[in-house]
Amino acid sequence: MKSPKIPYISNVTGTWIKATEATDPSYWARHLRQTVRFAEGLHELLKESERVLLEVGPGQTLSTLARRHPEKTAGHVVLSSLRHVHDQYSDVTFLLNTLGRLWLSSVEVDWSRFYLAERAVRVPLPTYPFERQRYWIEPQKQTGDVSRHRMDLYKKPNIADWFYVPSWKRAAPLQLLKRAEPADQKSRWMVFTDACGIGSQMVDRLEQAGQDVITVMAAEQFAKLDERVYQINPRERDDYDTLLQDLHAGNKIPTTIVHLWSVTPSDGKRSDVEFTEKSQELGFYSLLFLTQAFGKQNVTDSLRIGVISNNVQEVTGEEELSPEKATVLGPCKVISQEYPNISCHSIDLGPEFLGEKLIDQLIAELTDNHPEYFLAYRGSHRWAQTFEAVRLDGQARDTRLREGGVYLITGGLGRIGLTLAEYLAQSVRAKLVLVGRTAFPERHAWKEWLKRHDDEDQRSRQIRKLQALEELGAEVLLLNADVANHEQMQGVISRTVEQFGNLHGVIHGAATLGEKAFGHIQEASETQCEQQFHSKVRGLLVLEKALRGRELDFCLLMSSLAAVLGGLGYVAYSAANLFMDALVHQHNKTNRTQWTSVDWDGWRFWEGTEQKPGIGASVAALAITPKEGTEAFQRLLATAPATQVIVSTGNLQARIDQWIKLESSEEAEQSEKIDAPSLYPRPALQSAYVGPRNEIEQTVIDIWQKLLGVEQVGAYDNFFELGGHSLLGVQVTSRLRNAFHMELSLRALFEAPTAADLAEVIAQGLAEKAEPEKMASMLAELEELSDEEAQQLLAAEMLQSN
Ligand SMILES: NC(=O)c1ccc[n+]([C@@H]2O[C@H](COP(=O)([O-])OP(=O)(O)OC[C@H]3O[C@@H](n4cnc5c(N)ncnc54)[C@H](OP(=O)(O)O)[C@@H]3O)[C@@H](O)[C@H]2O)c1
Known part of the structure; x- marks a missing residue:
């Protein structure tokens, strides 16, 4: 191997690569296996005050992380080369915009190569307008607290530090x-x-x-x-x-x-x-x-x-x-x-x-x-x-798992269920009982199913996972049952004991997730809430009854961090998980087998760390990968059973301050009180500044500027790129509802994240609202008229519309 010619930051050490490292094969083995030190790498890069960072490749994960780095200042420019999946621009427009911004940031562009395929002609340009805008730099008020929160909301690199008890x-x-x-x-x-x-x-x-x-x-x-x-x-x-x-x-x-x-x-x-x-x-x-x-x-x-x-x-x-x-x-x-x-x-x-x-x-x-x-x-x-x-340093050798142990997983064909099943197969060649409601193809039909369905098909993925479990030495029993049905769950326990002779541990992971299962309080229906209560409230009561008197090595309930932090759209989900936590506290008072409710942070089964928009959007950069989740699970089982353990990858107190004490909303209110000259300048964005073009855009922008504490927001600036997040989004929609006297959901902001798009949604809503009102006033007018006058008026209207 040769020494590198272009200096670069190593993801292994978080600083500049040394020739001795780059030429050492064991360095590359560590590169594959060790923690990616991206934050430290950024720390090194951001030491230079005017550094330009360009993300090359699909997605905007790295630029998002760079923008959120506490040491990023207004002088640093962070750009992506490809648009976000939800952006509505064309790829070419986006790329050209980025190129333009690179040029504006004094990056040398090889224009001769850029224009290689084009025939350029000279065009006269308008003369330069002097806009007489002030560019005096005022000292900024950036409190230590704000940066502390940003810092605390990073994913902690050591999994041992992710655990908390109430x-x-x-x-x-x-x-x-x-x-x-x-x-x-x-x-x-x-x-x-x-x-x-x-x-x-x-x-x-x-x-x-x-x-x-x-x-x-x-x-x-x-x-x-x-x-x-x-x-x-x-x-x-x-x-x-x-x-x-x-x-x-x-x-x-x-x-x-x-x-x-x-x-x-x-x-x-x-x-x-x-x-x-x-x-x-x-x-x-x-x-x-x-x-x-x-x-x-x-x-x-x-x-x-x-x-x-x-x-x-x-x-x-x-x-x-x-x-x-x-x-x-x-x-x-x-x-x-x-x-x-x-x-x-x-x-x-x-x-x-x-x-x-x-x-x-x-x-x-x-x-x-x-x-x-x-x-x-x-x-x-x-x-x-x-x-x-609490630090969980538990070693795999202290595990409560046993070689060839029999483990029942409700929701066993779900994403986390199958991930943990894989770990159980790998570590102790477990006998696994996976329970779900939806009928699964018979084993003899699996081959045919795989042939007829593509790789992305959910069942195909599950079949391949099950085959992999068996290759790892596990025995798998798939059972169809609703965890909230007592007879069916009794049947599951009997079948388990009949087939494997015993039951050593239970993981309760049955749940209804997916966007339709969540909704903001204003729109939440009983059916939606009952979906959450079905497996986590009724299901858990049934499970407790079915397992009564049975001594187990462990029983883990898959609860959620939403029980601690709540979350937009999570009213019923949070409640259902709170029930699970509370039931375990009561169960453990009177039973020998100590159960544990684990309030997991969000898991991420897709690549990258981009924030997923929509209800329940969370900071995806904090989400647990399947590999990390498995390690956390291993640590939980290598520790004496605790009644309730919270798994939060970021500092839990900082998240409570943000979500329960709503400190970021208070920060927003504070920023409203800051005098205009001390507001933050508009950050370096992908979009060029375009001022508001109508009254609705002006109102939207005024509200954003106040809440975000940003001096100048353009019509095409993205709310989330400006530092907006879900909680601020709630305040934005609430203020817009007041300003326009119309219903506006938080979802609208996620789907229309620029002032221009949001103004269009509002204008449409106002027009729809005005329609029935106009109709009502026309009807009232008609009622006042005689039959003859009404006929004449209708004829005139028809003539006009023709
Ligand atoms: N994913 C996360 O980010 C996350 C974070 C924190 C906590 N958790 C918790 O971890 C658990 C597993 O999550 P996941 O992401 O793996 O969910 P998932 O992929 O949606 O799997 C859940 C499984 O539960 C089954 N199920 C639902 N209701 C059932 C019932 N009444 N009886 C039997 N099976 C039922 C579903 O299959 P059928 O519909 O076919 O029955 C599905 O296979 C859940 O309790 C969740 O709340 C998840």
Whole structure:
């Protein structure tokens, strides 16, 4: 091998390649096997203040990462050579644009080669316009915190650092913090009263303090008992609408809501399906329908919802838990993410309530200016939820897997199911029972199937994976069953024992994923939510019953980080995973076999690290690859069982700050307050600057500039390239809804990410909205006319349209 002639950065060392390395074969073996040190490489390159970086090849993964690097400054230019898959430009336009930008950045272009195939002619150009624009450089306000967050949101290179466990820490009593505004300022409250009497005591106390209070009780049907007392049926969406319509009409929309329907008498453990469904109605669905009703009334004033529950969180370890109520925590996380005007908080009470003192504490919590989002009261102590990092260095030799062990995977033909099956086959030549609902071709038909279907066919890929498992020495039993069906799951266990003689471990991975299974709260239907609850709530209850009394080496539930962070469009998914986490806490109190719920970060089964647009889009650069997931799985099984482990590839606290405490939204609000000269200059973008060309574009751009803190946004600038992300997107759509009085979903921003495209969507929406209004006014006009006049008018209209 010869020494390199052109200097380059090594992905192995993250610095300039040395001749001794480039000519050493073992260096190239390390190049194949070791971590890619891309961030360090960028650090080296970005030391030069005017470096131009060009990504050569398909995708824009590397340029995205380079743009997000904390050391990238406005002087660095980052370009891609091919358009993003979702960009609407032609490839040639994109390439030429990049070439132009390279030239603008003083890169020497070999024009003679560029024009080789062309015959150029001279054309006169217009003279240079002097635009009299100021280019004075003002000092920028870039807080340390912003760069800390950016830094923390990198994927940690060592998998051992990806693990966390939930914990609670004693929080200072609120009265010591002296932040709470006693309820002395008159405001409007709405209290959903509970069967334990906390709600009615709160109503009394608030009324004594001169507050305006609306009481809502659960009953069979809607009734307005007096001006301030309503009853509604918790499972009737229409009742919430009627309630809100009535309050809106009477100008009585509340500013604080206390939702106590998840406070129930502690009457023993009842984790059966019927009781669980009842709890969803009073908790999850009640909050969902209530929020939807606020959305329908277009309420945009600030609103606080305090969701009070009891025995949902395991704080002291002594509680008799009610996991069936835990789904209420899903909306508590997602409502504030999807509705920038609503802040939602959860306060969980223990088995004992402290009478009047508790009422004062709750009122103080709900009037506190800096609330904790997930809080618990146990006795008179106040606890705040935290997550502690734990390093999992577990070695493969300490594994709980056994050679030739029998392992059942629900959702076993899914992406993660098959990935873990492969590891089990490879490491211990396992006997695998893979369970799914969809019928799979019989084994004898596999060859024919592969012949008749192309490589991309999902079944073909699964068949090839199954064949590979068997080649690795595994025995595979495929069973058709719905995990939520008790008889079918009993049948699965019996078949397993009949065929393999035992069952040593279970992985519960059955789930309904894919875009149709998710939706923003405003559009979320019961059918959509029930899809999530089917395998993770009902399915888990069935699984627990079917496995009762069976000693296993492990039982891992595939939960999701959405249970901790929520996520746009994830209200039901987050709730279903929260149920799984809570059920394991309760299960482990009374069972010898300790189960573990693993809240996985997103997995990525496609190449590259580009952000996938759409609902549930997450930072794909943080996603787990199948190889990394397998390693994390191996570490989990090489460690003593923990009840709940969170796997977050990036710093979890930084993500909680962003998603639960919504700090990036606060940053956006801060940037709005920054004076114009201190805003960030427009970054180097792929698109040339084009100013707004109509009023709608101007409004869109004004809102973007304020929220992004960018001085000048052009009509063709991409929101996400300007540093926008989903949470800011929520604020953008909410403000646009207010500005244009029309419905606009976050999806619209993903599909039309430039001000020009978004303005077109808005213009179309306004035209559609105007159409029925125009029609209604025409009809009203027609009603006023005599038959003869109406005939004449219609004839004139027809003549005009012909
Ligand atoms: N993928 C990720 O990024 C990610 C991240 C965090 C957590 N997780 C969790 O990891 C698990 C697996 O995810 P995945 O990406 O592998 O999902 P996937 O590819 O969609 O596979 C899920 C499998 O579950 C089966 N299934 C669904 N409902 C079922 C039911 N009622 N009974 C039996 N089988 C059922 C599905 O097959 P049928 O429809 O044929 O039954 C499917 O094969 C899920 O619990 C998910 O929430 C995934």
